[in-house]
Amino acid sequence: SPCRAVCQVRRTMTSRSGQIAIVTIALVGLSFFGGMELLKKQLHSPPSPLSSVLVLPAKVVGPVGPAGMDYLTDAVPASLSALLVQVRGLDTKAPPSSIEVERLQGDLKRIAETYRVTAVITSEITVEEDVLTLNIQLVNPETRSLLWNSQYKSTDYNNLMRQAADGAGHALQPASTRVTSTNGLGATSAAELAYREGEYYLTRS
Numbered sequence: 001s002p003c004r005a006v007c008q009v010r011r012t013m014t015s016r017s018g019q020i021a022i023v024t025i026a027l028v029g030l031s032f033f034g035g036m037e038l039l040k041k042q043l044h045s046p047p048s049p050l051s052s053v054l055v056l057p058a059k060v061v062g063p064v065g066p067a068g069m070d071y072l073t074d075a076v077p078a079s080l081s082a083l084l085v086q087v088r089g090l091d092t093k094a095p096p097s098s099i100e101v102e103r104l105q106g107d108l109k110r111i112a113e114t115y116r117v118t119a120v121i122t123s124e125i126t127v128e129e130d131v132l133t134l135n136i137q138l139v140n141p142e143t144r145s146l147l148w149n150s151q152y153k154s155t156d157y158n159n160l161m162r163q164a165a166d167g168a169g170h171a172l173q174p175a176s177t178r179v180t181s182t183n184g185l186g187a188t189s190a191a192e193l194a195y196r197e198g199e200y201y202l203t204r205s
Helices: 002-044 072-084 098-103 108-115 157-172 190-197
Strands: 052-055 059-061 119-128 131-140 145-154
Touching (some): 059 072, 072 119, 108 119, 119 157, 131 157, 145 157
Parallel strands (some): 052 119, 059 119
Antiparallel strands (some): 131 145
């Protein structure tokens, strides 16, 4: 009868609708969990190592002038570079002077192209009585995006440089051994002595 035919059609349509709904829910669920797994991989995937780096002159916050701490502008990158050469797989370039950076107008992309590096390190050191605070950043010169940053404090210049180089070295080459000594600095305590006296020198091998 017509009634039975209509009822049969309704049952068929209801059944198909239910099947479609189940399939749709399943697909949404798979997409959700697939997306979550992809996100987990992205969040937990180890950072890619960077092959070369250039440490730029530091910005100094504190007393300046003949008796001030402005010499740290070039001392900090020299110290960090001397320590970063210990990191295996990393090509650490000799740091440019403040004048050389000014000549390139502080353009990170131009600086990176000139010195042929894949990353640059910028920093700011604050001098407050006997306490030194170093803010350090690892930057992609192509995009100017921040790759890593950290802050270190110490009353000991050598220790401050070692901590900063240790962190930066691990950020640049995650699988490398960490910097554990200050062997790259002039002599055992020469850098600290030079800092105390307001002078700085670096012995290159």
